[in-house]
Amino acid sequence: MPDFDLDLDRTARRGYPEAIFCQGKTAAQVAAIAAEVRSRPDVVTLFTRVRSEHVTAVLSQLPDAHHDEPAALMAWPPSPPPPTGGPVLVLAAGTSDLPVAREALLTARYLGRSADLTADVGVAGLHRILSRLDQIRAAHAIVVAAGMDGALPSVVAGLVEAPVVAVPTSVGYGAAFGGLAPLLSMLNACAPGVAVVNIDNGYGAGHLAAQITAPRR
Structure with missing residues (x-):
């Protein structure tokens, strides 16, 4: 018996597929999971937090899988489905936040939304976010990835109608405590309409934004 039990019917139950969190898994385990996934090309599968050995393992079973190295993410089938629902905009406060933002x-x-990314719009230069107001106000949900003081989500939420998904990153000097400082800042946002996911959880932020912008049934 394998030491995993894939939930391949999750899409039918809740509209979104299971993702494979690879951190802590061996290459052999990931290869076995990828082999089972191969039998269901109708189900989008994301492999998150992949290391080099995981990439090799997935490609041994799914040679055309897409790999985004900065995001530490792989996807199969390699092409996203046609987008539906409202657009998602991902904002990265700084270039150092890009891995989480890209995730x-x-x-x-890959969950079926039109999504774009804009980087380097942190609060150290407010003119940068203000110059993009038309772009951010066109989005139906906004993901904001920020480390350091984590102030950007509150600023963005005060400028737009759409809900903001805040994702603290573990970027910053010692007193940022590996993302704890921006996490607390985001939880204490004075602007309403900010939902906060866990530190470095780009997958959770993107998933929530996809759910928010899903087509109405």
Whole structure:
């Protein structure tokens, strides 16, 4: 018996597929999971937190799988489904936040949303976010990835109608405590309409944004 039990019917139950969290899994375990996934090309599968050995393992079973190295994410089938629902915009406060932001971006895309990413719009230069108001106000949900003081989600939420999904990153100097400082800042956002996911959880942020912008049934 394998030491995993894939939930391949999750899409039928709740509209979104299971993702494979690879951190802590061996290459052999990931290869076995990828082999089972191969039998269901109708189900989008994301492999998150992949390391080099996981990439090799997945490609041994799914040679055309898409790999985004900065996001530490793989996807199969390699092409996202045609987008439906409202657009998602992902904002990265700084270039250092891009790995988490890209994980959110690709998650939203592979869950069927139109999604774009804009980087380097942190609060250290407010003119940068203000110059993009038309773009951010066109989005139906906004993911904001920020470390350091984590102030950007509150600023964005005060400027737009759409809900904001805040994802703290573990970027910052010592007093950022590996993302705890921005997490607390985001939880204490004075602007309403901010939902907060866990530190570095780009997948969770992208998933929530995809659910928010899903087509109405």
